[in-house]
Amino acid sequence: MRKRVKKRREVGSRGKMELEAKQKQKQHPRLILHNFLSDDQCKELEFIHKSNSTVGYRPNVFSTTLSHLIATNSPHLLLPFVPIRETLKDKVEDFFDCQFDLFIEFTGLISWTRGASIGWHSDDNRPYLKQRDFTAVCYLNSYGRDFKGGLFHFKDGEPTTIEPLAGDVAIYTADSSNIHSVDEITDGERLTLTLWFSRDASHDEDAKLVSLLSQSLSHYNEPGPCLPLPASSNMYWFSPGQSSYQQFGFDICWARLHVLGFDVYYDQDISCDLDFSDLLMKPLRLARGNELFDQEFVNILHALQVVQYYCWKASILQTSKFQIDTGKVVELSQSQMEKINRLNPVFSKDNQLAETVLNCMTCESGQHFLDWANFASSVSLWRDYASKLHEELVRSLPFWRTHQSIFEVQFNGA
Numbered sequence: 001m002r003k004r005v006k007k008r009r010e011v012g013s014r015g016k017m018e019l020e021a022k023q024k025q026k027q028h029p030r031l032i033l034h035n036f037l038s039d040d041q042c043k044e045l046e047f048i049h050k051s052n053s054t055v056g057y058r059p060n061v062f063s064t065t066l067s068h069l070i071a072t073n074s075p076h077l078l079l080p081f082v083p084i085r086e087t088l089k090d091k092v093e094d095f096f097d098c099q100f101d102l103f104i105e106f107t108g109l110i111s112w113t114r115g116a117s118i119g120w121h122s123d124d125n126r127p128y129l130k131q132r133d134f135t136a137v138c139y140l141n142s143y144g145r146d147f148k149g150g151l152f153h154f155k156d157g158e159p160t161t162i163e164p165l166a167g168d169v170a171i172y173t174a175d176s177s178n179i180h181s182v183d184e185i186t187d188g189e190r191l192t193l194t195l196w197f198s199r200d201a202s203h204d205e206d207a208k209l210v211s212l213l214s215q216s217l218s219h220y221n222e223p224g225p226c227l228p229l230p231a232s233s234n235m236y237w238f239s240p241g242q243s244s245y246q247q248f249g250f251d252i253c254w255a256r257l258h259v260l261g262f263d264v265y266y267d268q269d270i271s272c273d274l275d276f277s278d279l280l281m282k283p284l285r286l287a288r289g290n291e292l293f294d295q296e297f298v299n300i301l302h303a304l305q306v307v308q309y310y311c312w313k314a315s316i317l318q319t320s321k322f323q324i325d326t327g328k329v330v331e332l333s334q335s336q337m338e339k340i341n342r343l344n345p346v347f348s349k350d351n352q353l354a355e356t357v358l359n360c361m362t363c364e365s366g367q368h369f370l371d372w373a374n375f376a377s378s379v380s381l382w383r384d385y386a387s388k389l390h391e392e393l394v395r396s397l398p399f400w401r402t403h404q405s406i407f408e409v410q411f412n413g414a
């Protein structure tokens with residue numbers, strides 16, 4: 001165990017308030033921080049989740065873990081988590097007066113959609129969860145605006161109820177002094193960044209992540225940004241209830257494109273006996289209504305990352321003066337439209353279910369609006385964004401490997 005070297009801190013008015021809260025809450029040790037994350041940090045994590053999530057561990061729940069980002073060739077997307085993880089760990093260690101460094105046991109983006117809920121529980125309530133000592137839940141979107149239902153409750157002590165608000169964080173011990181529940185989500189998608197902390201070094205997430213990153217190290221040195229590589233198709237298949245795989249339900253990558261008004265178009269003929277996992281890897285183009293965006297994406301995850309990047313940056317792009325390149329959009333022919341319609345049922349057995357589960361409350365009004373010129377510019381802006389993070393990853397990784405720990409590396413003159 002590493003002895004914790006206490007950092008010197010100024011106890012300003014914010015620090016004083018935290019101390020008072022600490023004394024009042026000895027029985028139910030917990031801390032609520034407001035505006036811990038900026039709006040743009042929340043939006044960036046939302047972009048990562050909506051373009052990389054898999055079906056989760058509970059019904060109607062989706063998750064994006066850091067090891068999954070590495071496994072799908074998007075390790076550079078770990079970078080936005082790094083400063084947040086570090087600051088949160090400091091907050092938890094300070095608030096709970098930890099004498100030794102804690103370990104981050106798990107970091108994940110978790111979204112709950114219509115029908116998801118959890119009753120009274122503590123976060124260490126299973127034998128295999130006993131290593132969890134503290135929880136931090138960062139809210140990345142807001143109650144009422146982005147989803148309905150989904151209020152958080154503590155069984156005892158104050159506050160009794162938390163209305164999730166983008167940027168706020170709830171921190172509490174994972175034991176039975178903080179029994180809590182979450183109301184059922186009735187509309188939209190409720191998104192959090194959830195971390196668990198442990199005193200037990202054998203549950204250190206960083207060591208596992210550094211080892212995974214090291215295994216693919218030679219690969220990262222290749223030029224250009226990392227292009228995403230889909231995981232096995234069952235990780236993206238949403239099945240209602242206990243129904244069997246791919247007879248009911250839908251593919252969530254396709255569904256996330258569909259709720260934003262996009263279709264996927266495959267140039268080559270897709271044979272009926274093609275394995276669904278192979279289909280996710282095939283190059284494709286995006287269509288909308290009777291228009292085809294005439295640029296190939298290497299696979300469905302690549303297309304989804306660019307679309308979600310566009311959604312994240314749409315408000316900024318609206319005001320920029322990008323050159324309109326109408327050459328990139330062509331009219332779909334009748335046979336191309338038929339091809340799209342023939343393939344859609346492979347991705348979704350139930351479009352209405354897909355729309356109910358993954359509907360976006362704030363997108364509804366603007367769903368049918370898309371500026372192709374801005375979209376075209378976000379294809380290259382996405383590449384610049386990914387390349388920059390990738391460079392940072394390649395520069396940081398040697399330090400992470402030396403220290404077996406993931407932290408923000410400060411480069412002189414950078």
Ligand SMILES: O=C(O)CCC(=O)C(=O)O
Pocket residue numbers: 118123137152180181182192194
């Ligand atoms: O998302 C939340 O507010 C809490 C979720 C929770 O209780 C859990 O994942 O254990």
Ligand SMILES: [Fe+2]
Pocket residue numbers: 121122123180
């Ligand atoms: Fe919990």
